[in-house]
Amino acid sequence: MRKQLNAAVVGSVAGVPAANELCLASVELFGVDGAAVSVIYEGSSRGTFGSSSEASRRLDEYQFTFGEGPCLDAVATHEAVLVTDLDSSEERRWPAFAEAALDEGVRSVFALPIMISSVCVGALDLFRDTPGPLGKDELAGAAIAAQLASLTLLDLIANDASDSSPSSPNSDDVTSGDEDAFGLLADMDRIEVYQATGMLISQLDVGPAEALVRLRAHAIATNQTARQVAVAILERILMLERDDHDGINRSSR
The missing domain is CATH 1.10.10.10 (Winged helix-like DNA-binding domain superfamily/Winged helix DNA-binding domain)
Structure with a gap:
């Protein structure tokens, strides 16, 4: 899986396009129906940096809208958050997000923290329309994908620091108002x-x-x-x- 995931990032334009390709590869490899890369700052979701589809982007945006969700918990704890069934009576952590996700047909969601050095800057979210856990290989692959997601953010930093012309996210790329992913990282x-x-x-x-x-x-x-x-x-x-x-x-x- 590492080879395919790495090829998705290396073979794409740096920044948002690479993040999108990483999400698409995650869907193909991990048996999920959607994937998104969230940017988190000071405990709040600040935008969707990459996604496999508009539906996945919308699901990720719910966490920004409601101020709750698995990606926020993954960043807060620096640990993977694995929800096998959002419709379970025992799952009560994010009532607003869960209701919206279930309305979209999502039954399970998995969020893995994205680290740059010792700082957690976001999460890789994986969505699936059926309940159940990720397999051992899929979970290991998702951890690799989260590591590679940090490179898509570092690419923006490298491009900006080198005075090059990065593939700058626009309002359709990063759904966080008038801040982009690099601007968020620059505040850290x-x-x-x-x-x-x-x-x-x-x-x-x-x-x-x-x-x-x-x-x-x-x-x-x-x-x-x-x-x-x-x-x-x-x-x-x-x-x-x-x-x-x-x-x-x-x-x-």
Whole structure:
């Protein structure tokens, strides 16, 4: 499954298109009927970053509308929320969301947190029209998809930090009023670190975890904070090299 999911992200235009393709691949691979990527900030749903269909987007928007739902709980707990039957008499967590989802024909929903470093920035929501759990392989695959969903958000950071022209979400792409996904991430603490991590992913051709490790390692080696190193990277004063253990080149302002 990892190969197919990775191909969906890598083979698409960075940002919202990649998130949409990841959702479509999730539907195909996990035996679900819909998928969406939610952006969450300060405990509230702020928008749908990607989806497999308009129906999935609408289901995700209900969580923003009602201020409750599995994706919010997944972000709050940093753990997967797995609901096998929304119509069960024992399922009482989200009355407004559950009623709206059931009206749409959804019986089970699964939300997996999306992490960037130690910060949970959203959730991958999977919807199914029939009750029942995800299989072991499907759940493992969904966890991989949630990891890859973080890359679609980091792509926006990397593109913005590199002064390129990212595929910017419009009002049809991110349903959060006049804020987009990058704007939400930009409000978070240590945003310079996340921006620099996004740049390093592209520059060093590494994954987000390794990029963050490289940034932190350089900060320790040079007795700086991670933020100081990140700012230097963003301002093009510092460049970490791919194949150098120390890995720095300094350029003048």
